[in-house]
Amino acid sequence: MEDTVITIFAKWQVKSGKLAQVLTALEALAQKSREEEGNLSYQAHQSIGEDDCILLFETYRDQEALEAHRTSVHYQDLGLNTIVPLLAHREVSTTKEIFKSKS
Numbered sequence: 001m002e003d004t005v006i007t008i009f010a011k012w013q014v015k016s017g018k019l020a021q022v023l024t025a026l027e028a029l030a031q032k033s034r035e036e037e038g039n040l041s042y043q044a045h046q047s048i049g050e051d052d053c054i055l056l057f058e059t060y061r062d063q064e065a066l067e068a069h070r071t072s073v074h075y076q077d078l079g080l081n082t083i084v085p086l087l088a089h090r091e092v093s094t095t096k097e098i099f100k101s102k103s
Helices: 019-034 063-070 073-086
Strands: 006-014 039-046 053-060 087-096
Touching: 006 019, 006 063, 019 039, 019 053, 019 073, 053 063, 073 087
Parallel strands: none
Antiparallel strands: 006 053, 006 087, 039 053
16 A cells, blocks of 8 residues: 655644744754654745744655654654644644645
8 A cells, every 4th residue: 555645734823922932943843843754845934914824834754754743852842832832823734645746
């Protein structure tokens, strides 16, 4: 059976006055996450005109790689313990590709 690439789409609404803290922690989280063996990409974007809105696009080789990310020390420390308490709202969608794109 072929492994399925997993993509995470997340939308964060940062609490007022907490953006600088979130961006500092996010930079460290993104760097550590990109170093993971199963991470294919980790992109963070800021909404134009709505600075407190952050969008994340993360791609993992398979479900096992995603689980390794979610249980990593950096995700637990920087993501869950540092960033999440600074968010007013957080939406996360875990997806798989429907149609394979050409390589």
